[in-house]
Amino acid sequence: MDEIPSFSFFLEQAELGKKNAQYNVGILYSLGNGVAKDEQKAFEWFRKAADQGLDLAQYNVGHCYKEGCGVDIDEMEAMSWFRKAADQGFSAAQYKLGHAYQTGCGVVKDEQEAFYWMKEAADQGVVGAQMAIAVCYMDGTGIEKNAQQAAIWLRKAADQGVPLAQSIFGVYLSLGFGVEKDECEAVDWFRKAAEQDDPAAQLNLGFCYAQGQGIRENKQAAVHWFHKAASQGNPEAQYNLGLCYKNGRGVDIDDDEAENWFRKAAKNGLAAAEQALGYKFRNSLEEWEAMLGDFDALSKRIS
16 A cells, blocks of 8 residues: 655645645645644645645635635635636535625625526536526526426436435426426435435325325325424424324324324414314314314325
């Protein structure tokens, strides 16, 4: 095995003006690897390499200015250095610059410029940028709304394991929005996201099991996924779990547990649960149960 070069080796090369060695010296100072940690010296060496045009170093100088590592925080200066690296095609810098234009941090807020830089990063596989581009196409931010393009970029982020992208892409598939409708594939994506604890995906997977949509109907499995989402505070899942307990769907009837989940959903602002509880106290038990049946039909939507 080749021996890893020592700090003294890199320092000797850095002092000769070699930019890659200067960058490496900065890294070693920033980590305290082979030398005492010193953020100010790390910054100084990053700056030397950055001044010679090394994109990695330019990015790190930007990071130092943004976070105050070895230098005073200066958002505008940070963006100046991120731009230098971004102009050389450095994807992480492109993403940082895109985010800055989205938020107006260190630059004047500009949705079109934000989209441009996010797209540059997304084309290089930066998953956060891919998700951001999907949202831009969904919302029409910096670009015209385009469901087909949104679906394309959601799929790219979903393939990289982003649960939010997997969950939303599942919705697109279930509705045939921007893609050909495929309820079975939608279930697959809901499951991927649900297994990563995405509450919206857990809710929708519960709906699919409850309805037999894209998968064989299984009331017990529906309760399982409603419970997971409800435990994370999802009000629609809390309401549906209450309905399961009230109607004995996939679980034994338990009026107390049903009311408990209705109250949680109402506390989280779900109008259907608030109305259900209010109706209970104003009317007979039979009328309340009949009304819950009506809400149950509404609660099975994919959202």
